[in-house]
Amino acid sequence: MNSLTLPDIANQAAHQALPLDWVGMCGIALPIVLEGQRLNAKADAGVSLEDDDARGIHMSRLYLALAGLEQRDLTPFVLRQVLEEFLASHEGLSNSAYLTIHSEMLLKRPALVSPLAGWKSYPVSISASLKNKMFHVELKIDVPYSSTCPCSAALARQLIQQQFITDFANKALQHAEILTWLGSSQGIVATPHSQRSTARLRMHLDEFIDELPLSVIINDAEAALGTAVQTAVKRADEQAFALANGQNLMFCEDAARRLNLALRRSPGVSGFHIRVIHAESLHAHDAVAESHWHRELA
Known part of the structure; x- marks a missing residue:
């Protein structure tokens, strides 16, 4: 057996002494548990590199620390524990740790009228950082809906x-x-155009929040818009959806304002940025509006 010590190139001195803001890995395959659901996810994990004498970080230590996410429901507390493990395994090298998890949350949605139901997926990203002992969590959620001009x-x-x-x-x-x-096409000679639209929400959470309010935020957003896209439907549901669109006519500006006012009341949210995109059926371009809010400190 070879008795030579395996080389640790990362511990060698850097060719050029310069600290780095973020070093790590992106796209790590990972199972997570989110609101009781076991989901496939991809993780981006990294730390800062502050030690001028170090050439690199120990990426395998970050990878192994992610195992702590496999069996426990994802909460701010669990995220902080993983980030603290990142830093503990890089003591003397790093003072900041970062973790972003990308997945798709599944929610079962009932039809508007009939007893049918079906699953909808919502792309979500959960970003956590621990920098100079300051912990921060941010959520990104895409919510699809219909908009009639x-x-x-x-x-x-x-x-x-x-x-x-x-x-x-x-x-x-x-x-x-x-x-x-x-009731005839002879009379109703024209119909308004509508399009599938997306609300991209970036939510900043309170520092001491206990849970990740993903489904709460999604529910609040869909209630504010009134025209969430459907899953399984019968004709009665399709008719009810047409009625909902007719009673919720909106430009992208209207949608952004509705979401702003509704999400201010979401629990545990200290601020947000909203971007709504109406994929025009009339034009070859999209209509877009943005809005933001941050709770004023008392």
């Missing part, structure tokens, strides 16, 4: 009015005839 709806209504004038000018109005006309 108010301008398009008004223009469609005008065309329907014009068609009504054309079809019923100088005629005695009969209830049954009008009812038939309203």
